[in-house]
Amino acid sequence: xxxxxxxxxxxxxxxxxxxxxxxxxxxxxxxxxxxxxxxxxxxxxxxxxxxxxxxxxxxxxxxxxxxxxxxxxxxxxxxxxxxxxxxxxxxxxxxxxxxxxxxxxxxxxxxxxxxxxxxxxxxxxxxxxxxxxxxxxxxxxxxxxxxxxxxxxxxxxxxxxxxxxxxxxxxxxxxxxxxxxxxxxxxxxxxxxxxxxxxxxxxxxxxxxxxxxxxxxxxxxxxxxxxxxxxxxxxxxxxxxxxxxxxxxxxxxxxxxxxxxxxxxxxxxxxxxxxxxxxxxxxxxxxxxxxxxxxxxxxxxxxxxxxxxxxxxxxxxxxxxxxxxxxxxxxxxxxxxxxxxxxxxxxxxxxxxxxxxxxxxxxxxxxxxxxxxxxxx
Amino acid sequence: xxxxxxxxxxxxxxxxxxxxxxxxxxxxxxxxxxxxxxxxxxxxxxxxxxxxxxxxxxxxxxxxxxxxxxxxxxxxxxxxxxxxxxxxxxxxxxxxxxxxxxxxxxxxxxxxxxxxxxxxxxxxxxxxxxxxxxxxxxxxxxxxxxxxxxxxxxxxxxxxxxxxxxxxxxxxxxxxxxxxxxxxxxxxxxxxxxxxxxxxxxxxxxxxxxxxxxxxxxxxxxxxxxxxxxxxxxxxxxxxxxxxxxxxxxxxxxxxxxxxxxxxxxxxxxxxxxxxxxxxxxxxxxxxxxxxxxxxxxxxxxxxxxxxxxxxxxxxxxxxxxxxxxxxxxxxxxxxxxxxxxxxxxxxxxxxxxxxxxxxxxxxxxxxxxxxxxxxxxxxxxxxxxxxxx
Numbered sequence: 198x199x200x201x202x203x204x205x206x207x208x209x210x211x212x213x214x215x216x217x218x219x220x221x222x223x224x225x226x227x228x229x230x231x232x233x234x235x236x237x238x239x240x241x242x243x244x245x246x247x248x249x250x251x252x253x254x255x256x257x258x259x260x261x262x263x264x265x266x267x268x269x270x271x272x273x274x275x276x277x278x279x280x281x282x283x284x285x286x287x288x289x290x291x292x293x294x295x296x297x298x299x300x301x302x303x304x305x306x307x308x309x310x311x312x313x314x315x316x317x318x319x320x321x322x323x324x325x326x327x328x329x330x331x332x333x334x335x336x337x338x339x340x341x342x343x344x345x346x347x348x349x350x351x352x353x354x355x356x357x358x359x360x361x362x363x364x365x366x367x368x369x370x371x372x373x374x375x376x377x378x379x380x381x382x383x384x385x386x387x388x389x390x391x392x393x394x395x396x397x398x399x400x401x402x403x404x405x406x407x408x409x410x411x412x413x414x415x416x417x418x419x420x421x422x423x424x425x426x427x428x429x430x431x432x433x434x435x436x437x438x439x440x441x442x443x444x445x446x447x448x449x450x451x452x453x454x455x456x457x458x459x460x461x462x463x464x465x466x467x468x469x470x471x472x473x474x475x476x477x478x479x480x481x482x483x484x485x486x487x488x489x490x491x492x493x494x495x496x497x498x499x500x501x502x503x504x505x506x507x508x509x510x511x512x513x514x515x516x517x518x519x520x521x522x523x524x525x526x527x528x529x530x531x532x533x534x535x536x537x538x539x540x541x542x543x544x545x546x547x548x549x550x551x552x553x554x555x556x557x558x559x560x561x562x563x564x565x566x567x568x569x570x571x572x573x574x
Numbered sequence: 575x576x577x578x579x580x581x582x583x584x585x586x587x588x589x590x591x592x593x594x595x596x597x598x599x600x601x602x603x604x605x606x607x608x609x610x611x612x613x614x615x616x617x618x619x620x621x622x623x624x625x626x627x628x629x630x631x632x633x634x635x636x637x638x639x640x641x642x643x644x645x646x647x648x649x650x651x652x653x654x655x656x657x658x659x660x661x662x663x664x665x666x667x668x669x670x671x672x673x674x675x676x677x678x679x680x681x682x683x684x685x686x687x688x689x690x691x692x693x694x695x696x697x698x699x700x701x702x703x704x705x706x707x708x709x710x711x712x713x714x715x716x717x718x719x720x721x722x723x724x725x726x727x728x729x730x731x732x733x734x735x736x737x738x739x740x741x742x743x744x745x746x747x748x749x750x751x752x753x754x755x756x757x758x759x760x761x762x763x764x765x766x767x768x769x770x771x772x773x774x775x776x777x778x779x780x781x782x783x784x785x786x787x788x789x790x791x792x793x794x795x796x797x798x799x800x801x802x803x804x805x806x807x808x809x810x811x812x813x814x815x816x817x818x819x820x821x822x823x824x825x826x827x828x829x830x831x832x833x834x835x836x837x838x839x840x841x842x843x844x845x846x847x848x849x850x851x852x853x854x855x856x857x858x859x860x861x862x863x864x865x866x867x868x869x870x871x872x873x874x875x876x877x878x879x880x881x882x883x884x885x886x887x888x889x890x891x892x893x894x895x896x897x898x899x900x901x902x903x904x905x906x907x908x909x910x911x912x913x914x915x916x917x918x919x920x921x922x923x924x925x926x927x928x929x930x931x932x933x934x935x936x937x938x939x940x941x942x943x944x945x946x947x948x949x950x951x952x953x954x955x956x957x958x959x960x961x962x963x964x
Binding site: 214215218219223226227230231233234235236247270276288291292293294305306307308309310311312313314315316317318319321322323324325326328329330332333336337340341344347349352353356357358359360361362363368369370371488492495499504505508510513514533537538539540542 | 590591594598602605618619620621623647657658661664665666667668673689690691692693694695696697698699700701703704706707708709710711713714715717718719721722723734735738739741742743744745746747748756872876879880883884887888890892893897898899902923924925926
């Protein structure tokens with residue numbers, strides 16, 4: 198009996214084209230959009246080399262120009278990309294934002310910039326250092342006149358790097374915030390399925406609900422079967438998205454597949470219960486409830502960095518409480534913890550809070566829904 | 575004017591989502607723009623990078639001196655020396671750089687041995703390069719002093735290096751525009767870029783869902799049988815469409831002026847507005863085409879979201895165009911949004927407005943209009959077909 202209720206409901210659910218689009222196709226389209234738009238941001242070379250102009254009063258062997266051209270930010274990645282200009286051209290290029298700054302070489306080079314920023318700081322400190330190195334040489338020669346013969350200039354030219362980074366573990370990745378937020382959004386937006394189910398079963402919400410109330414089947418049993426059908430359909434969309442992101446787009450998700458799947462399931466559950474809760478607790482028309490659900494989910498997603506990743510950091514910093522009650526953020530954060538941390542503390546915290554939210558919302562919805570009878574609709 | 579009035583009655587059913595779009599759009603845009611735009615003065619300031627130092631060596635004069643030198647480039651933050659705390663700090667960007675000085679560093683360095691400082695960083699940010707350079711600069715100088723002035727001790731070396739700090743480079747600010755101009759333009763560029771998304775989403779939602787109703791086969795058959803001429807009906811529809819679009823655009827133009835924290839009227843703004851007007855015509859053409867090809871309203875909301883998001887993402891509405899891959903840019907040049915965004919960026923880039931500098935901007939306007947013409951033409955063909963069916 199329950200099985201046939203479940204199967205029938207599953208068929209109904211899958212035939213709801215609109216819901217199917219929003220939960221199956223839409224996240225995949227959006228993931229592709231993110232992928233194409235952010236693809237280049239991953240490639241660090243493409244945006245870190247600083248474009249500058251150089252105005253030289255000499256035609257050949259300008260030592261400063263050579264030093265600028267040879268500067269590297271990491272192995273084989275140049276720090277600057279230099280174009281030689283006449284002063285007037287350089288000024289025009291700077292104004293047209295083709296270059297970030299230009300340098301007029303000579304005994305005392307002058308830096309021309311348009312705004313303050315990290316790139317300007319880097320250029321300035323490079324030039325300062327260049328001049329200070331010259332001063333160092335002078336100073337040393339004064340203190341030890343023999344130095345030049347002992348190979349001082351070679352040592353000066355032989356600029357060493359003293360810092361290194363260990364390449365173990367995953368690094369914090371800004372772009373992943375978007376993908377995880379999208380994934381979390383898909384989980385929580387499953388609320389639409391949950392909302393559908395309770396609208397379908399409340400007699401004052403839909404005609405089918407009225408019909409069901411007159412039928413001899415136990416309401417809670419029916420609701421459970423229906424919810425299970427919705428959960429099946431919803432989990433399907435999440436798994437599809439996961440496979441698309443993981444195998445086709447190649448987004449990093451950490452190595453613990455089991456934990457990822459647990460996140461999917463818990464996220465799907467919490468999403469459903471949020472939809473149920475909104476469907477039960479408010480006394481509006483069905484269409485208004487849908488709008489409320491969309492607005493709430495979108496707001497949660499926004500706060501989790503879906504539209505602008507910095508928001509996630511700002512919320513975590515300024516109002517951390519918010520990030521712990523926001524299910525979208527919790528799902529996204531659980532994924533991020535799996536990817537980023539070696540320990541599972543933070544991941545477990547997220548999952549536990551999600552489960553608590555799911556249980557609390559379900560309990561509240563249950564209290565509102567049980568034993569409801571209608572004298573007149 | 576029955577058709578005209580009916581149009582707005584139908585539009586009313588979409589009013590809620592149109593208003594939500596507008597409110598959400600304005601809130602997010604303002605939040606982002608205010609966060610992005612800095613308010614720096616017209617003099618050079620070093621941008622200090624937040625870092626944390628884990629000194630596992632003992633406290634000593636040499637490290638003190640190095641940190642003093644670095645201080646001009648960085649801001650120090652205290653963070654507990656544990657894996658968890660360090661990862662958290664980088665994750666939430668409390669610091670962008672963690673510098674780990676290993677045990678025995680000073681002794682080895684002063685003895686001329688090979689030494690390394692370990693760093694943990696937030697990837698892909700230029701700030702890291704700035705700190706790397708500062709550390710390398712200091713240590714390179716120190717090692718040269720160490721080698722050639724052998725009787726100098728750690729304090730002396732610090733003193734020598736810090737003494738040279740006075741030798742810094744002269745910096746000149748090049749501006750023809752006032753700071754206020756630049757900030758206002760930057761805000762407007764962001765605002766008008768994001769506007770592309772909202773215009774598309776709302777126009778498709780509004781215009782298309784109304785047009786779907788009017789193009790229902792039964793409704794058209796009824797219309798054909800009525801005394802109202804097709805010409806009059808079409809004219810009223812066109813008029814109503816324009817009315818809606820103009821009012822909606824006007825709301826955003828006014829809002830864009832009011833929410834701009836630099837509230838400033840300049841010639842750049844005029845060009846942005848013109849671009850928005852041109853683009854609105856293109857967006858209208860897209861909405862019209864969607865409205866007459868799609869059969870039901872649920873499909874309209876799906877298409878509206880998909881079209882507006884994908885056009886926006888691929889054309890650099892949300893992410894700066896320079897960061898888009900080459901292939902994506904090529905593909906995007908077949909989309910009107912791409913040229914709209916490009917025009918906005920160009921307007922922002924040109925500081926001296928004259929006909930020669932603006933020729934590109936006008937070219938982009940023309941391309942957007944070209945798209946509008948082509949799409950309207952397609953719509954006409956589709957519409958003719960449909961008339962034959964009805």
